[in-house]
Every structure is written in C-alpha cells, then in structure tokens.
Amino acid sequence: MNILLDLFLTFAKIGLFTFGGGYAMISMIEHDCVERKQWITHDEMMNITVIAESTPGPIAINCATFTGYKKVGFVGALVATLGMIVPSFAVIYLISMFLDNFLELTIIANAFKGIKIAVGILILDAAITMIKKMHKKKLPRTIMICSCIVMLCINIFAWNFSSISLMLIAAAVSLTVFILNGAPEQKGGAKK
Amino acid sequence: MIYLDLFLGFLKVGCFAFGGAYGAIPLIRDVVMSYGWLSDEMLTYMIAVSESTPGPIMVNLATYIGSSQAGFPGAVVATLAVVLPSFLVILLVTALLKTAMKNKYVQAVLRGLKPCVIGIVLATGVYMVLKNCFGTISAVTLNIRAIVITVVLIASILGYKHFKKKG
Numbered sequence: 256m257n258i259l260l261d262l263f264l265t266f267a268k269i270g271l272f273t274f275g276g277g278y279a280m281i282s283m284i285e286h287d288c289v290e291r292k293q294w295i296t297h298d299e300m301m302n303i304t305v306i307a308e309s310t311p312g313p314i315a316i317n318c319a320t321f322t323g324y325k326k327v328g329f330v331g332a333l334v335a336t337l338g339m340i341v342p343s344f345a346v347i348y349l350i351s352m353f354l355d356n357f358l359e360l361t362i363i364a365n366a367f368k369g370i371k372i373a374v375g376i377l378i379l380d381a382a383i384t385m386i387k388k389m390h391k392k393k394l395p396r397t398i399m400i401c402s403c404i405v406m407l408c409i410n411i412f413a414w415n416f417s418s419i420s421l422m423l424i425a426a427a428v429s430l431t432v433f434i435l436n437g438a439p440e441q442k443g444g445a446k447k
Numbered sequence: 448m449i450y451l452d453l454f455l456g457f458l459k460v461g462c463f464a465f466g467g468a469y470g471a472i473p474l475i476r477d478v479v480m481s482y483g484w485l486s487d488e489m490l491t492y493m494i495a496v497s498e499s500t501p502g503p504i505m506v507n508l509a510t511y512i513g514s515s516q517a518g519f520p521g522a523v524v525a526t527l528a529v530v531l532p533s534f535l536v537i538l539l540v541t542a543l544l545k546t547a548m549k550n551k552y553v554q555a556v557l558r559g560l561k562p563c564v565i566g567i568v569l570a571t572g573v574y575m576v577l578k579n580c581f582g583t584i585s586a587v588t589l590n591i592r593a594i595v596i597t598v599v600l601i602a603s604i605l606g607y608k609h610f611k612k613k614g
Contacts, residue, residue: 347506
C-alpha cells in the first residue's frame with residue numbers, strides 16, 4: 256500500500272477509536288506505529304512523549320506529526336496529522352448540525368444540567384491529578400497557587416485579563432528567578 | 448471578519464495549550480467568552496460532548512465552535528488553526544532544533560508555564576463547581592439540587608479511587 260495512504264488510514268483509525276483523548280492514544284500509537292508497522296522505534300516513541308509534554312497541543316497530534324515526518328518528511332507529517340484530525344472533525348461536525356434541536360427536548364436538556372455539574376468535577380479531578388505529578392518545590396508551588404488565585408478572581412469578578420497573559424507572566428517570573436540565581440555560570444545545561 | 452477571528456482566536460489557543468486536554472479548556476473558555484461566540488452553558492455542554500466523542504478535546508471544541516459560528520468553512524478554519532502551532536513546533540523540534548528542548552532557558556520558561564497551567568485548570572474547575580452550586584457573584588442563589596449532585600459525584604469519585612487502589 257502507498258505509504259502516505261497507510262499513514263493517513265492508520266492515524267485515522269487511531270483518531271476514530273480513542274475516546275477522551277490523551278494517554279489512551281499513546282498505547283494505541285505504540286501498538287500500531289512501533290510494533291506492527293515499525294515506522295519508529297520504541298526509544299523514539301518515548302522521546303516524542305517527553306517532548307509532547309513540553310510543547311503545546313494534544314499529545315496524539317504531536318505523535319502523528321513526528322511519525323509522519325520520520326517516515327516521509329513534511330508531506331508525511333501533514334498527511335498523518337490530517338488523518339488524526341479528520342475522524343473527530345467529521346463526528347463533531349455531524350453533531351453540531353443537530354445539537355441545538357437535540358437540546359430542545361426537555362429530557363435531554365435536563366440530562367445536560369446534570370452533565371454540566373460532572374464537567375466541573377472532571378476538570379477539578381484533572382487538576383488534582385496534575386498537582387500530584389508536579390515537582391514538589393517552592394517556586395512551582397508558588398506559581399501554581401498565585402495563578403490559581405488570580406484566575407479565580409478573573410472568573411468571579413469578570414476581570415478583563417486573559418489566561419494567556421497570566422501564563423506569559425509565570426514564564427517570565429520563572430526565567431527571571433533562573434537568571435538571578437546565577438544560571439549563566441552553571442554548566443551542563445538543564446540540571447536540576 | 449469571522450473567519451479571521453476564528454483563525455486568530457484558535458491559533459492563540461493552539462500556541463498556549465500546554466498540559467494536555469484539560470490545559471486547553473480554560474484558554475478556549477477565555478477566547479469564546481471574549482468574542483461572545485457561545486454561552487458558558489453551551490460551552491460546558493460541548494466539553495461534555497467532546498469528552499464522549501473520539502479525538503482530542505481541543506480539536507473537537509474548535510470544530511464545534513467554528514461550525515456554530517460560520518458553518519463548514521468556519522469549522523475547517525478553527526480546527527486547522529488550533530492544530531497548526533503544535534504541528535509547526537514538532538516539525539521545528541524534530542527537523543532543526545534537536546537540542547532546543549534541552550536548552551536551560553527553554554526549560555526555565557517551561558518550569559514557569561507548567562505550574563501556571565495547573566493553577567489555571569484548578570481555578571476553572573473550582574469556579575465551575577461554585578457557579579453550579581451558588582450562582583455568580585451578581586446573582587447568588589443556593590441551588591440545592593446541584594449541591595446534592597455535586598456531593599454525590601465527588602463521593603463516588605473518591606470511593607471509586609479508594610477501591611481501585613485496594614485492588
């Protein structure tokens with residue numbers, strides 16, 4: 256089979272069968288791209304997972320771009336990434352066409368009122384999981400608590416301040432602290 | 448122009464969506480609210496729908512919001528915009544800047560960004576729960592039904608985790 260078509264179909268399959276996103280996809284990508292097709296090695300897969308943690312965007316998209324690029328170059332990256340997006344795009348587009356009518360049914364509208372409560376709790380749960388994995392050091396903790404308080408105020412009092420500005424400030428604070436601690440003399444790169 | 452707004456709005460989300468699926472939700476809320484594309488209510492429903500459909504949540508939300516604002520072309524524009532930054536960053540990192548991620552200054556920036564994202568996600572979760580139970584600050588109400596559901600849900604999550612750990 257044509258390698259581009261193969262890339263597209265493999266990632267479309269992964270995109271279609273992973274619910275909830277995130278880490279469920281990694282095991283599927285590992286199974287398909289490392290074990291079955293041998294497009295990338297296990298080590299490369301580990302590497303890209305680590306890089307994906309530190310780059311924006313869903314981890315599945317990052318993996319697709321990386322695998323496609325390794326195999327065929329730029330066009331491969333494009334095809335694999337599109338393959339990953341197309342299934343969810345199609346499903347959501349279909350839903351978007353009749354969701355409004357759907358919500359007009361009383362029983363559905365009531366169900367969604369309960370679901371709304373669950374969404375808040377899910378987000379809270381995700382945050383707690385992230386906190387548990389965080390480095391237990393003074394600076395990250397301070398940044399985390401300050402951003403949480405500021406973001407709460409933004410939400411509650413409808414302050415006109417975007418979360419992106421907040422992230423930029425946090426990045427600047429961390430960089431400043433790093434430089435003030437005499438980082439430039441430190442040799443050997445990212446030592447902790 | 449709506450297409451340009453959708454493109455720029457979701458490009459911003461794509462650039463700053465660190466920390467996986469949930470890291471992107473507060474950013475999307477921000478953008479959606481500032482343009483007034485959806486009500487808070489509708490956005491929460493869509494988060495639930497995105498959770499239950501395949502694919503990354505960020506992509507699902509972009510597709511839906513694009514489609515609700517400007518039909519099929521809007522959906523395409525928003526979806527491509529949200530994915531574009533991560534696509535380009537990975538290409539750059541794998542093709543040119545193999546050591547960029549290990550650079551100590553890049554690491555220092557990331558050490559600031561990651562806890563900030565966690566704080567933002569935490570605040571969003573807390574705010575959503577508070578708002579469901581007690582309304583907003585301009586209209587404080589006690590929603591008994593919501594409070595009961597919240598307590599039951601939290602108790603069942605905690606119970607589930609407790610028993611899972613025991614095996």
